[in-house]
Amino acid sequence: MKFRQIEAFRYIMLRGTTAAAAAEMHVSQPAVSRLLSDLEYSLGFSLFDRRKGRLYPTQEATDFFRSVEESFLGMEKLESVASKIRTRTPNELKITSTSAIASTLLPLALEEHKKFFPDERVTIHTDAISALIIKLQAGSVDLAIGLELPQLIGIEREFIGNARFVFAARSDHPLAKKSVITAQDLIGESVLTVVDDSPVYWSELGGALNSVKSQLKQNIMIDTSHTGYSMIAAGLAVGVLEPFAARVWEGRGVVIRPFEPAIYYPYGLAYPTNARHHKSLYSFTQSILKVAQGMREFGSGSN
Template sequence: MNLRQVEVFRMVMTNGTTARAADVLHVSQPAVSKMIQELERSLGFDLFQRIKGRLQPTQEGQLFFREVEQAFLGLTHLRGAAARIRDYGSGELRIACLSALSTNVLPRALHAFMQSNPNVGITFQARMSSNVRDLVASGQFDLGIVADEIDRTGVEVEEFAQFRVALAMPQGHPLEALDVIHPSDLDGQKFIALAPEDTTRREAEAVFERAGVTVRPVIETPYSTTICAMVAAGIGIGLVNPLTAEPYVDHGLVLRPFEPALHFRTLLITPPNRLPSRNLEEFIKQLRGAI
């Protein structure tokens, strides 16, 4: 079996007769018939039944045609990818990001990048940092933006940015009267906590322990956006990235500075042993600008 035989088979299936397939392929009808016969011999089953001089696809032929169509769709994608690579370098970017930056920094960076690179295809996913790390380490994604608690083996790591923690509370909460929140202000408060493995959560717990403060976790979540939504709904208070909280401020949520200073620290990660494309370098530049 060779690609030319498969192409001839596909033309017969899509055009209905060997004569029309021959016209499309600019070959003779006997040449088409011969290649179909050779393909059947190599496959070990009949692709067509010849009924009153007309070809009727067998059930096996129809099943084989489905697989052929999938293969040709793949070839079409390859041609498109090759054209994008020729014209724009690496013709697509695959980016994965922790949830906290997926609704603020990433959209701004993508908008700026796409203004000057409108033909570059973008794949974007918001995931937990550990999942982002796995996607990048396996080479499925070109860039990851993650929290600093990830396993750093198997990826190239670069410091990205840090964001000072703020305390989020529902509008009308008693703590809203304070200009700055200290650990002692949180004793006994209903608390929406980050996941146990989160570095910032562990640092906050150490601060609370030193201050002799006990908060009451009512919900745990790995997502800062979920904390903001829960706070805005009046469920409790939580430590958040102020950037993540932007859409919720004055919509059920109030922010106050927290002392002592805690930070969310983020990293950029890329697959190992892979030179960044021109497009990736430009996007990282836009990403840093969006901070």
């Protein structure tokens, strides 16, 4: 399988004919037909039905095209990233963060950072863990903050702290009267289920609920804690969630309680190895670590 064969297939799918594909590739129509034939031979299945001089994609072609398009979009994205890096101004800091951190730790750290870099432009992206990794490895951001990332080639990591997950319910919920919540207390309750793209991070939480899982009502699935807290505020469910977003929702009728057994998850920041001497980036990471030391979510302070 060769790149030009894949390219010919993609253009046929996008433009509809070998003639249009040939024009896009600046080659002859027979050349495109040969590339397509060679690709089908390499794959071991037909990509098109040929009827009355027209090509009709097979189901296999449609399935294969999805992966082909993802690969090409990835290349186009890399080209865009390279262009942005070439034109990037030195007084710019690009950050990607999970939503809970972006609305709690990040504003506090930026407030501290701006004391030293008041004119610096800061761009903040809010992403899932998988997107954090992709953007970091692609070089489209300077820093990623959230649950501690796995070890990655060319990426430096710094540990921020362990955060204990909490039980959350609406203030008028019967369980809000208890001082500590256990898995047994959740029997019969509608409990939020976290659907995350990095399930390894939620294995400990799942393990804590395994003993009562069959006795829980788990019909609301969420992929961000802010969504979870909004469901809780509406009285639709209770949940065991990260503690950061609770800051935003405690003033909206949500209460949090310790959950036993205690569940801790590590949080950290990460940046490209070649950016470690970036003066502004270093200053900002120090601001993050300083602010985190005083946050209740990391087991200290009252902020």
